[in-house]
Amino acid sequence: MPRYLLRRFVGMIVVIFLVLTIAFVIVRLAPGDPAALMLGPDATPQDVTELRERLGLDRPIFVQYVAFVAGAVQGNLGESLFFNAPVTAVLAARAEPTIFLALFSLLFALVIATPIGIYAAYRRGSTLDQTSITSAMLAASVPSFLTGLIFQRYLATELGWFPVSGYGGPDAGFFERMRHLVLPSIVLGIVNSALILRFTRASMLDILGEDYVRTARAKGMTERRVVLRHALKNAGIPIITVVGLTFALLVSGAVVTERVFNLPGLGNLVVNAVLRRDYPVIQGTLIVVAALYVLVNLATDLLYLAVDKRVKV
Structure with a gap:
């Protein structure tokens, strides 16, 4: 180790x-x-x-x-030309909306994709299986900005269930700011649930056909225990991989969603930095996002050891 x-x-x-x-x-x-x-x-x-x-x-x-x-x-990424402040301070001030947006979106995607992917693999060829595959392809094909605009109009503007845009006023509390992230998190969660669903289904299909799964059934174990304890645990590595990559992509790729919902996050900051030719901010964001990818990959590899003891370091 x-x-x-x-x-x-x-x-x-x-x-x-x-x-x-x-x-x-x-x-x-x-x-x-x-x-x-x-x-x-x-x-x-x-x-x-x-x-x-x-x-x-x-x-x-x-x-x-x-x-x-x-x-x-040493942590010195230069000084922003527009904000006239250290790049690290500028990035830190904009990190909260992006980090929480990525976390909520990933949580929403997991809640949708994991159980559907498991059940679709268990009921391979059924109507639910075919419907889930079609829905996943549709969710992956529709641009996130279009989904965001549709949700804004119907769920926020017409029904008034969520704030239309923004991140709350200057005096907004933590829960009020998080409330503004619910709708964009749903949008990103739906878009990114497609990949997790397909990986979960494919991984579960491979494991459910293994000999030890048939042996567990022959010993009289319940289907729930066979699927959740034996199959899901051994199918965890591909799922963990795609979840880790999805989180990194959410942090670095939420530019469009942040623009649609006018969130003051890293994505919005980078777009404005490009328009203002604020190269130190662009450089700093690139370095921070790359470091995040590296850390997520390391955390994913370490999780392999916890999920599957057969993995050798």
Whole structure:
């Protein structure tokens, strides 16, 4: 186990190092002078020169790279040009809506997909099985912004069950802010439940055909115990994998939903940063999301050991 964790930790460092390198190169490969692009066409040459000095773009490229990596390792991702504040502080201020949106969406997707996927595999070929597969394909095919707009109109505007958009006022309490996340969480949960449902069904179908499942039935075990204790437990690894990847995708890919529901999260922040040419924020978001992917993959691998003792490190 210690050697396994050490190898994974070294792998994490390599991945983060590559991400830092890519984030550094992206800005330098942008056509024209990055400082001039950030300031826009109305900037004077003096303004451009001052910004280049402020960002350290007047130094040799290798010196810039070393300074960038050293700062990122210490948690310094630069300073936002629009907010005039450290990028880490800007990201931290916008992280709450995105994190809770991803958690609620994943929870909603699991509540929908897991039991339906298990029962669809158990009743293979039945009407419910065919209906679940069709519904999953439909949910995966419809764009999330269209689903969001439909839900906004009927569930929020006409029925008034949920807030239409926003994240509550400046004085809104925690539960009021969470209430604004319910509808977008349902939208994202429906969209992402399709993949979890299909993986659950496929994994359960493979396990239900194994010899030890037939042996358990022959010994007189109840169907509920056979399906939930023997089959589901052994089908857990593919399900855990897709759940981990889904959570990482929800954090990094909720841009459209946040725009539709006007949530002040990381997705909305990145879109605005691109429009404002706030490259430090774009770089910082890329690094944070990549680090999250790496941590989720590590947590997923460790869960394998807890779910299935046959997995060898």
